[in-house]
Amino acid sequence: MMNAFRRGALANLPVAASVVAYGAVLGVLAAKQQIAWHSLLLMNLSVFAGSAQFVMVEMWLPPLPVLEMVLGVLVINMRYLLIGASLRPLFSGCPLWQKALGMHLVADENWAVTMAAYRRGQASIAYLMGGGVCLLTVWCLGTLAGHHLGAFISRPEAFGLDFAFVAVFTALLVGFWRDRSDWLPWCAAAGLALLTHQLLPGKWYIITGGMGGALLKVWQSRSALPNASRVDEPPNES
Amino acid sequence: MPLQDHHALIGMAIGGAALITYGLRLGGLLLSEKLPRTGAFKIFLEALPGTILVSLVVPGILTAGAWGWPAAALTAFIARKTGNVFMAMLAGVMVVALVRFLET
Numbered sequence: 038m039m040n041a042f043r044r045g046a047l048a049n050l051p052v053a054a055s056v057v058a059y060g061a062v063l064g065v066l067a068a069k070q071q072i073a074w075h076s077l078l079l080m081n082l083s084v085f086a087g088s089a090q091f092v093m094v095e096m097w098l099p100p101l102p103v104l105e106m107v108l109g110v111l112v113i114n115m116r117y118l119l120i121g122a123s124l125r126p127l128f129s130g131c132p133l134w135q136k137a138l139g140m141h142l143v144a145d146e147n148w149a150v151t152m153a154a155y156r157r158g159q160a161s162i163a164y165l166m167g168g169g170v171c172l173l174t175v176w177c178l179g180t181l182a183g184h185h186l187g188a189f190i191s192r193p194e195a196f197g198l199d200f201a202f203v204a205v206f207t208a209l210l211v212g213f214w215r216d217r218s219d220w221l222p223w224c225a226a227a228g229l230a231l232l233t234h235q236l237l238p239g240k241w242y243i244i245t246g247g248m249g250g251a252l253l254k255v256w257q258s259r260s261a262l263p264n265a266s267r268v269d270e271p272p273n274e275s
Numbered sequence: 276m277p278l279q280d281h282h283a284l285i286g287m288a289i290g291g292a293a294l295i296t297y298g299l300r301l302g303g304l305l306l307s308e309k310l311p312r313t314g315a316f317k318i319f320l321e322a323l324p325g326t327i328l329v330s331l332v333v334p335g336i337l338t339a340g341a342w343g344w345p346a347a348a349l350t351a352f353i354a355r356k357t358g359n360v361f362m363a364m365l366a367g368v369m370v371v372a373l374v375r376f377l378e379t
Contacts, residue, residue, distance in 0.1 A: 058361045076285055083293035092331070093292060101284040107291035114296050115323050121303020128304060140300040197372030200346065203335035204367030206328050207347045208354035211363075213325035222322055223329045230330035231337070246330025247323060254322035255315045 038163050045167025048150050056087075056146065056172055057179035062201040063091055064183020070097040074184050081177050085144060088206065089113045092243070105241065112244050120148050127155060127162060135162065142169025218257060226250030339371060346370040 067077050072094065080090055089110040096106050121140060128136050139162055147168030154160040230246030237245075311317060336343040350367035354360060 059364070062364075076289065080289050080292070083289060084296050086296050088328075089292060089296060093288065099281055099284075101281075101288050103284055103287045103291065106288045107295055110292040111295050111299075112323075113327055114299050115327075117296065117299040118303035118306070119317075119321065121300050121305075122307035124304055125307045136304055137301060140304055141297055143300055197368040197370070197375060200335075200339050200343070200371040201364060201368050203332055203339065203343075203347065204350045204364040205360065206332045207336075207350045207367065208360040208363035210325065210328040210332060211351050211354040212358075213328060219322075219325060222326055226326035226329040227333040230333050234334040242334060243327060243330045246333075247327035250326030250329065251319045251322040254326070255318045258318050259315065 038161075041161045041163035042167035042170075044159075045147070045151070045154075045164035045169075046171040047167075048154065048164075049147050049168040049171045053171055053175040057175045057182075059087060059205060060176050060179025061183030061186070062205070063087070063094060064180040064185070065187030066091070066199075066201070067094050067097075067180070068184045068187035070094055072097055072184075074181060077180055077184055078177060081173070081180055084110070085141065085173060085176070086110075086114055086117075087144070087176070088209070091205070109243055112247050117143070120145070123152070124148070124165075127151070127160060127165065131162065139166060139169075142166055142173065144169065144172050147172055218254075221257060222250040222254040225253045340374075342371060342374040 064077065080093065084090055084093070092109045092113055093106050096102055096109065120143060124140075124143065128139065131139075143165065147165060150168055151160045151165045154164060226246040226249060228246075229249040230242040233242035233245040332347065336347045339346065346367045349370060350363045353366050354363035357363070
């Protein structure tokens, strides 16, 4: 058990390097938004979701738009429903308290590493947790270091650091591309986001663009469904 | 705004975000047996991360100015070629920083 935990932590070390750097950028942005280090630490420990925390920090202008922030986090982290669902075989037969404790430490990175190990038959809950603790530790170290050093950078814009979150999400976005059927939903998302960005204050453009694009994807596959099911069904004549 | 109110809002924002995120994580696992394995809901959820990131990124790129698009394109290209998110991010940020340095 302890061995699997250590193996999980070690398997996440290569990712951990970029998590530190990514966290440092968040820390710098947080300092720029005048977020106290203990608020940042509390967020790290309780939310523990990179993209969502970036969005929260980005929206952090007093008076805090709490509803938009929480809705933004909801829409951004919607993917955890599927990630959680995909972990069902790993947690099968476990008591509820293990699921309740374990799921908090599931991030994109250790989930991906664990699913890869699971296919080789080497994953366990301890392995997943080892990765989670490793990531949470470096996430806290990176963000707090960035926050501390960021206080010495008077104008982060001069270093292009305001563009850092756009760049991080752009880099992450590449991994979500599947095939040409993504073109239309992604263009719709971009169009809706730009339109909403012009018309509405705050971050509603993430919600309208995200939901609109995904709904278009559903409509797209719905209209493709009759053909697909005809292929799957055995011919009635025979 | 009184400081107390600001602290209350911070607590609500972090607490709400934490509850929502944890609810989605555990909820996904617990509901997995009830969630349809096929159908519209699955397609919707699968498409969501990509469309959310697009929505997040596009206005940000536009706000960054004329060099926003080339910087984003370079970021995407490096991410695609190397799979290294950090290197890709660094390249994009450096383009924007360099242009700003040259313009001032």
